[in-house]
Amino acid sequence: xxxxxxxxxxxxxxxxxxxxxxxxxxxxxxxxxxxxxxxxxxxxxxxxxxxxxxxxxxxxxxxxxxxxxxxxxxxxxxxxxxxxxxxxxxxxxxxxxxxxxxxxxxxxxxxxxxxxxxxxxxxxxxxxxxxxxxxxxxxxxxxxxxxxxxxxxxxxxxxxxxxxxxxxxxxxxxxxxxxxxxxxxxxxxxxxxxxxxxxxxxxxxxxxxxxxxxxxxxxxxxxxxxxxxxxxxxxxxxxxxxxxxxxxxxxxxxxxxxxxxxxxxxxxxxxxxxxxxxxxxxxxxxxxxxxxxxxxxxxxxxxxxxxxxxxxxxxxxxxxxxxxxxxxxxxxxxxxxxxxxxxxxxxxxxxxxxxxxxxxxxxxxxxxxxxxxxxxxxxxxxxxxxxxxxxxxxxxxxxxxxxxxxxxxxxxxxxxxxxxxxxxxxxxxxxxxxxxxxxxxxxxxxxxxxxxxxxxxxxxxxxxxxxxxxxxxxxxxxxxxxxxxxxxxxxxxxxxxxxxxxxxxxxxxxxxxxxxxxxxxxxxxxxxxxxxxxxxxxxxxxxxxxxxxxxxxxxxxxxxxxxxxxxxxxxxxxxxxxxxxxxxxxxxxxxxxxx
Amino acid sequence: xxxxxxxxxxxxxxxxxxxxxxxxxxxxxxxxxxxxxxxxxxxxxxxxxxxxxxxxxxxxxxxxxxxxxxxxxxxxxxxxxxxxxxxxxxxxxxxxxxxxxxxxxxxxxxxxxxxxxxxxxxxxxxxxxxxxxxxxxxxxxxxxxxxxxxxxxxxxxxxxxxxxx
Numbered sequence: 001x002x003x004x005x006x007x008x009x010x011x012x013x014x015x016x017x018x019x020x021x022x023x024x025x026x027x028x029x030x031x032x033x034x035x036x037x038x039x040x041x042x043x044x045x046x047x048x049x050x051x052x053x054x055x056x057x058x059x060x061x062x063x064x065x066x067x068x069x070x071x072x073x074x075x076x077x078x079x080x081x082x083x084x085x086x087x088x089x090x091x092x093x094x095x096x097x098x099x100x101x102x103x104x105x106x107x108x109x110x111x112x113x114x115x116x117x118x119x120x121x122x123x124x125x126x127x128x129x130x131x132x133x134x135x136x137x138x139x140x141x142x143x144x145x146x147x148x149x150x151x152x153x154x155x156x157x158x159x160x161x162x163x164x165x166x167x168x169x170x171x172x173x174x175x176x177x178x179x180x181x182x183x184x185x186x187x188x189x190x191x192x193x194x195x196x197x198x199x200x201x202x203x204x205x206x207x208x209x210x211x212x213x214x215x216x217x218x219x220x221x222x223x224x225x226x227x228x229x230x231x232x233x234x235x236x237x238x239x240x241x242x243x244x245x246x247x248x249x250x251x252x253x254x255x256x257x258x259x260x261x262x263x264x265x266x267x268x269x270x271x272x273x274x275x276x277x278x279x280x281x282x283x284x285x286x287x288x289x290x291x292x293x294x295x296x297x298x299x300x301x302x303x304x305x306x307x308x309x310x311x312x313x314x315x316x317x318x319x320x321x322x323x324x325x326x327x328x329x330x331x332x333x334x335x336x337x338x339x340x341x342x343x344x345x346x347x348x349x350x351x352x353x354x355x356x357x358x359x360x361x362x363x364x365x366x367x368x369x370x371x372x373x374x375x376x377x378x379x380x381x382x383x384x385x386x387x388x389x390x391x392x393x394x395x396x397x398x399x400x401x402x403x404x405x406x407x408x409x410x411x412x413x414x415x416x417x418x419x420x421x422x423x424x425x426x427x428x429x430x431x432x433x434x435x436x437x438x439x440x441x442x443x444x445x446x447x448x449x450x451x452x453x454x455x456x457x458x459x460x461x462x463x464x465x466x467x468x469x470x471x472x473x474x475x476x477x478x479x480x481x482x483x484x485x486x487x488x489x490x491x492x493x494x495x496x497x498x499x500x501x502x503x504x505x506x507x508x509x510x511x512x513x514x515x516x517x518x519x520x521x522x523x524x525x526x527x528x529x530x531x532x533x534x535x536x537x538x539x540x541x542x543x544x545x546x547x548x549x550x551x552x553x554x555x556x557x558x559x560x561x562x563x564x565x566x567x568x569x570x571x572x573x574x575x576x577x578x579x580x581x582x583x584x585x586x587x588x589x590x591x592x593x594x595x
Numbered sequence: 596x597x598x599x600x601x602x603x604x605x606x607x608x609x610x611x612x613x614x615x616x617x618x619x620x621x622x623x624x625x626x627x628x629x630x631x632x633x634x635x636x637x638x639x640x641x642x643x644x645x646x647x648x649x650x651x652x653x654x655x656x657x658x659x660x661x662x663x664x665x666x667x668x669x670x671x672x673x674x675x676x677x678x679x680x681x682x683x684x685x686x687x688x689x690x691x692x693x694x695x696x697x698x699x700x701x702x703x704x705x706x707x708x709x710x711x712x713x714x715x716x717x718x719x720x721x722x723x724x725x726x727x728x729x730x731x732x733x734x735x736x737x738x739x740x741x742x743x744x745x746x747x748x749x750x751x752x753x754x755x756x757x758x759x760x
Contacts, residue, residue: 163659170669179664180646180675589650589660 135185193523250404306514384524688727
């Protein structure tokens with residue numbers, strides 16, 4: 001601990017913090033803007049300036065390390081005036097169309113203006129004029145609104161290691177964007193949306209598809225099917241003022257029904273289905289390897305479309321490691337337009353499937369030609385958690401007052417194993433619960449089925465499970481130790497992929513989610529998503545699992561019914577047609593696709 | 596005036612230039628912070644830095660392309676468009692500015708029919724401005740390729756251009 005003086009008071013703070021963080025630790029608020037918890041680098045906005053005794057000029061408190069004996073003043077007249085001038089200069093090159101901006105009331109720049117009590121536009125000068133980049137089906141860039149805080153640059157380069165966004169140009173004419181002024185939709189962007197998550201203003205947002213969905217809902221000829229991802233139900237409430245981690249599954253189902261969706265299905269159902277398909281695919285690969293047949297290991301999960309596009313760009317020669325399973329919502333779309341449409345006598349052409357996802361990358365995923373079936377898209381529109389919240393507000397629904405309702409069957413029932421898909425490690429845990437039991441006939445030997453080593457927010461997590469007491473048909477697996485790894489965020493994925501490319505990977509099965517922490521912090525989730533919010537959502541995910549009567553995917557009765565009535569068996573002919581896919585070698589700069 | 600203006604080096608094929616760039620970058624293997632140096636030398640070889648050359652550099656140095664393009668678009672001496680056979684740069688640093696740099700720019704724009712940053716249709720001249728080149732004692736100064744011209748005024752422009760062929 002260090003001793004310092006802030007505004008005349010003696011305070012203590014742990015070593016290694018910035019002055020801003022040390023002040024926060026002592027409940028002293030220093031107004032700030034570009035600061036990004038955990039990974040802050042740039043110190044570009046200077047809003048957080050303070051007086052430090054002995055320093056000639058004002059210091060950016062986010063960049064200066066707190067030191068023993070330091071004397072800091074955070075609210076002198078000099079500091080207050082500097083903050084205001086800095087804010088007003090930024091404001092002079094900002095559109096000020098707050099009422100019609102999608103960040104209205106949820107804008108950090110707007111909040112800061114209120115905090116600093118700005119009451120006047122004193123500076124009028126030249127304004128940046130750039131056009132909106134709507135080339136990507138996932139992320140829209142409106143650099144007119146950009147305040148050059150560089151948070152997105154940090155998220156893209158330091159957090160994700162993707163390096164798509166950087167400062168281009170110089171001085172007043174500089175913009176944040178992809179190289180050489182290229183539109184985002186043409187470069188090697190994974191569409192993960194972590195840039196969107198940290199943007200304090202309306203410069204980065206998702207491609208809005210709410211109008212497409214309203215049109216379908218208002219069209220009496222359309223049967224509109226909706227499905228919701230596991231991570232949406234633990235985050236949607238935040239958009240209506242509920243604390244992070246509030247589980248709103250029942251209210252969400254009620255709201256969707258009230259908005260006019262015909263079938264309220266659950267992506268969790270196909271998460272369970274994914275475990276059966278992917279688990280069997282893994283067993284098949286391991287069996288082949290043990291028998292000395294050609295088999296590509298480690299196998300890697302394929303639920304996260306941001307991760308998929310990333311690996312197609314960065315490691316196009318390693319795509320055989322990916323499971324061929326489609327992501328769960330694509331599976332549900334394919335089943336809705338075949339199995340379910342047939343069951344209710346609906347022409348798939350008259351059906352619209354909408355996915356509510358914590359994700360921006362899924363907006364790109366549904367446009368992939370491999371995802372079409374018999375000339376039709378299998379999912380017609382993806383809404384982020386934020387877009388659904390906007391539609392609920394637009395519909396005039398008082399969300400927090402809704403009575404809980406249930407999902408519809410046959411594509412709405414799920415086990416606890418499906419819920420945990422929303423947090424990093426969940427797919428692995430769900431797969432282990434099922435695979436271990438299929439092979440041995442016994443439950444996985446972890447207390448209360450919780451595979452703790454793969455839970456939590458660490459970048460790379462490892463576990464190993466030794467298979468003992470196999471059922472007779474799996475006796476060749478007796479004594480085999482399965483080594484697994486789990487990572488979330490593209491920087492972690494890159495580490496594990498480099499091992500694979502070098503032939504040194506010690507693992508058999510790897511789960512990768514494109515966003516740090518998994519879908520709970522996906523690019524389509526409510527803002528802000530910081531460490532405390534992530535932890536709260538993660539806790540809610542595991543609580544949802546623990547509260548379910550069935551917690552293993554292979555015990556889902558509707559999944560078993562689906563196999564009996566339609567799919568026949570995991571990895572069968574129909575599964576391959578509807579639930580599995582292939583990947584595209586894109587090349588590091590998208591060049592293999594461009595040619 | 597005894598000054599000699601050097602033409603750009605004899606034409607090489609694009610493939611030869613790329614090869615030279617690849618060979619040059621081997622000197623920097625494993626080094627960090629060499630991006631500006633590499634861009635500078637690549638531009639010397641290739642004449643300019645189109646996006647595919649930036650891509651080659653990004654891939655070899657394992658730096659994001661957006662960072663390479665960020666650096667090359669920050670410094671005015673890097674260009675992503677082909678330059679003419681002779682690049683004329685007018686210094687507009689403080690000393691050259693007060694001694695009539697702007698008049699020289701005006702005269703060159705009229706004579707060559709170019710805006711700043713543009714190249715003549717025949718590919719002969721490119722017109723640019725630059726900040727102080729440290730030749731304040733020679734102000735106002737211009738450079739033609741690597742050659743510095745001292746105490747230039749609008750009347751001397753015709754003669755300077757005539758030296759270039």
